Amino acid sequence: MTEATTTGADLPRLRELNSLSIVRALRDHPPSTVTELSRRTGLSRPAVDVIAQGLVTDGWASVIEPGASSSVGRPARRYRFRAGAGHVLGVDVGVHKILALLADLDGTIVRSVRHAVDAQAGPAERLAELDAVVTDCLAQAGKTPTDIWAVTVAVTGAVDSTGRTSFFTPLPGWQSVDLTTHLAGRFACPIVIENDCKLAALGEQWQGAATDADDIVYLLAGLRTGAGLIIDGVLRRGFGGAAGEIGALKNVRWLNAPEHLQNCPGVPDSVGPDDAAAWVFNAARDGHKAARTAVNRYVKDLAIGAAALVLTLDPQVVVFGGGFSRSADLVLEPLRRELERLCLRMPEVRASTLGADSVALGALKLSLNEVDQRLFGGGLSAPVAPRR
Amino acid sequence: MTEATTTGADLPRLRELNSLSIVRALRDHPPSTVTELSRRTGLSRPAVDVIAQGLVTDGWASVIEPGASSSVGRPARRYRFRAGAGHVLGVDVGVHKILALLADLDGTIVRSVRHAVDAQAGPAERLAELDAVVTDCLAQAGKTPTDIWAVTVAVTGAVDSTGRTSFFTPLPGWQSVDLTTHLAGRFACPIVIENDCKLAALGEQWQGAATDADDIVYLLAGLRTGAGLIIDGVLRRGFGGAAGEIGALKNVRWLNAPEHLQNCPGVPDSVGPDDAAAWVFNAARDGHKAARTAVNRYVKDLAIGAAALVLTLDPQVVVFGGGFSRSADLVLEPLRRELERLCLRMPEVRASTLGADSVALGALKLSLNEVDQRLFGGGLSAPVAPRR
Incomplete structure (x- = not known):
């Protein structure tokens, strides 16, 4: 400017x-x-x-x-x-699914397409599925890639300055995937790759549990635990894109916290490891003693890492999101109690209202921000997709 | 605006x-x-x-x-x-000393006055010493309170929205001291009370070890360990003023880290508890085995909390400051090694170049920022000290 x-x-x-x-x-x-x-x-x-x-x-x-x-x-x-003058894409490439959202310039969702993907799928297979989801989404909306003004893709793991998850990612073989170059073959508009927790935080600020707050710690709680940070209204990436990765520090107990749920005694053999946590939450709700103990132990460990973030940033709101937020009824109260015990100043603790969709919605919002920046940062000509 | x-x-x-x-x-x-x-x-x-x-x-x-x-x-x-059109004060109220700096609108220091104060001094005694330091500083510079455009006072402990260290402070009896009201009896200009670690971070960004960086984690390392955070060029207070207080979390080991130094075997009886750490650093430099072990254990614990901050914020630079930064030659290398082991992306680790003065310099800088904001945020009339 x-x-x-x-x-x-x-x-x-x-x-x-x-x-x-x-x-x-x-x-x-x-x-x-x-x-x-x-x-x-x-x-x-x-x-x-x-x-x-x-x-x-x-x-x-x-x-x-x-x-x-x-x-x-x-x-x-x-x-x-004319909100329909242009459209943007927000895509969530997860371990188990790929979700694409297509919206107009007002952020109104025009089309949503979700494909399941094998958790063990290699990069080629996952990329092919991503391409298929995008193709379906555009086709169903009657759009072509030239109608798209910005694309944001959420991936798991901290994203470096080249758009790669070079530090670490749980997606098999994905570490060196150059998603920007892959998508540039199809889209001439700006392409942004970003970490899923960061985008989920943005989603909750945009349309979810924290629309009234400028200082937000978002917890993505599931089989892994992650965080996204919004400070003074702005999503923070850190100097090298690795902000929010407190979970990598053994001392704050996030690495093994979900194991309390997965290894809970009494989970039937018929329940697979990915579904064990859901079974334990349900059992705890029904009064199953070992399940209640497992949930309490999980929350105690979750609270240590959450307290590290709260003590560092002193946010207004902590949003409990991710897959486990479906069981917020069991988690929120004990999480508050633990934070009260551990923190100097107590933030509000709220459950995510967007659930698993927060990631793709955040991606959509980042695409809209990208369009805004180009629109209101530069000049204004007739509506046409901006080029990178 | x-x-x-x-x-x-x-x-x-x-x-x-x-x-x-x-x-x-x-x-x-x-x-x-x-x-x-x-x-x-x-x-x-x-x-x-x-x-x-x-x-x-x-x-x-x-x-x-x-x-x-x-x-x-x-x-x-x-x-x-005309930098001399107005002047500002930056004061550091520490456990052992009170330091006042008087500067013109360019930030050029006109006068510096330091008084020792008893670590056990109660609030009345410490306030009287603060008043004496300010009186001396103004008198020596030939100024009166009406010449001062902004006053910032650094205190130990997180500062709440009322300017009090209501969460916690190691200054005896200081928790409920209303320093703003106390100083308002003398100064009609804006008065800011802020945490010492936060101001030290600002000082290092202004004139010290991190003038080239916008994302800074500042460590105040001494008999207590604290942190100040600068993100995207701006000092962050958090929603309630309690940002940077990671040291309160037992799991990250800052609370007891200095005890490795204070309880080191071999410290002579003639060395008081406040000077034990300095003795240990010197002994370690001379090859004293127990002292070297104590320093290593101290750095290992310091690194856990530092890693929590680095993993959360992904800063460009970590500045090692505070009283122990005089022994940066012994700390920096092992601190880097530990952070390499614990963090995803390694920041630069630098020693403070301002030492203990960084706190008062940061206070001065915040006073200058306050003047700038009133000057360039509102209208412009002839130079006269702004009123609260």
Whole structure:
């Protein structure tokens, strides 16, 4: 972004800035009249009139003519932001599933496609499934890759500056996969690869359990435990993309915490290792003694790592998310008690309201942010997918 | 801060904004001609001329008339920011000493006064010593409280929203001291109370070991261990002021880490408990076996808490500061080795270059930031100490 100055050379750009301020004023509000837009932007009514008509011609806005039923005075036409001018993708590449969400520029989800994938699938097989999910999603929505303005893909493991999970990832053989290059063969728009916990945090801030908060510690609790951090309203990646990886420190007990559930005595042989935790939570709810003990031990260990994050960052809200958040009824109270005991200042502890979808929703939000940055950071021309 | 609009009502404010942009352009540069200021701000030369003369009248700038030795053409007069238009205070209230620094608006230190204080001193005695230090500092500089534009006081312990160390503080009886109200009896300007570790981090970013970094974990290592966090260039307090307090978590071993030094076998009886650590570091340097073991054990424990911070935040730089940083030669290498072992991505580890002064320097910097915010956030009138 450049600073506004008062030299004459900048006048054409100032006109663009006025267009941008109208687009922004349309985007965050219901359909608006020229008078309303004038009041909202501080631009004169004649100026707004000219700019708004230009935005319709260019495809950024559409006109709503006054209905015939309006009879008092001459009703004014209204302008609306054309959210369908562009679309974005948010994709979650998980251990067990791949989920793609397609949304318009308002973030309204147009299509959602989910494929199961084998937890043991190698990189080639997982990439092929990712391609298939994206193909299905676009086809069902009647879109082509050129209609897409930004793509964000969530992967498991900290993402380095090249878009790879070079530090560590539980996805088999995935460590050196160059997903950016793979997707660049298909999409000319910006492509972002990001860690699943970080995106889930963003999702919860956008549409989930923490829309009112700017300082959020998000816990992704499942067969693995991870964290995403939002500080002063902004998702934090850290200097090298590895923020939130407190779980790697043995002392804070996250590495083995889920084993209390998986190794709980009494789990029937018919229940596979991936489903043991769910069985234990259900059994605990029914009063099964060993199951209750296992849940308590799990929560005590979860709380140590959570306390490390809370003591470090002093957030307003801790969001308990991930697969285990379905059992928040069993976890939240003991988790609060442990944090009370361990922390100096107690944050609010809330259950995720988005569950497992928070990751893909966060990916969608990051795509929308990417579009916003290009839109409101640079100039404004007719709607066309930005290129990398 | 308000958004700039194009309505006529804002024109007087725009003129103020132009004055502000000239002040800013003067402040960060050597003495400048009207031509240079015009180029730097984008304002016309005649406009700059008028504004600069107004700033001289109001006391914001001084004129440097061209010297007689300049003979080619007609040399231009230069304008300089009057750093002496106002002054700020940064005070460190420690366990053993109180240090006050007085600086002008450029941050140039005009006076520095240090008094020793008894570690066991109660609140009344410590407050009286604080008042004495401030009185001495002002008197020696020939200033009165009305010359001071901002006061920041560093205390030990997390500082809550009321300026009190209500969570915890090692200063005897200090927990409920209302330092803001105490100082408000003397100073009408803004008064900020802040945690010593946080201010030390700010000091190192301003003038110390991390001036090139935006993501900094600062370790205050001494008889207690604390941390200050700078993320994306900004000092982070957390939602309730308690960020960086990871040391309160028993699992990360900071609480008892210094005991390895204090309880080291072989420390002579003549060495008091406060000086034992220094004796051990010296002995370790001389090859004393038990002392070397004690230092190694200390560093191993220090590294656990440091790793918790690094894994959470993924900083660019870790600064090893506080009293023990005098022995950085013994600590840095083993600390790096431990962090390599424990962390996913390795940050740079550097020794503090400011030592114990970093706290008071950070307090000074926060006072300067406070002045900047009031100056460039609001309007601009003739230099006078802002009131709370």
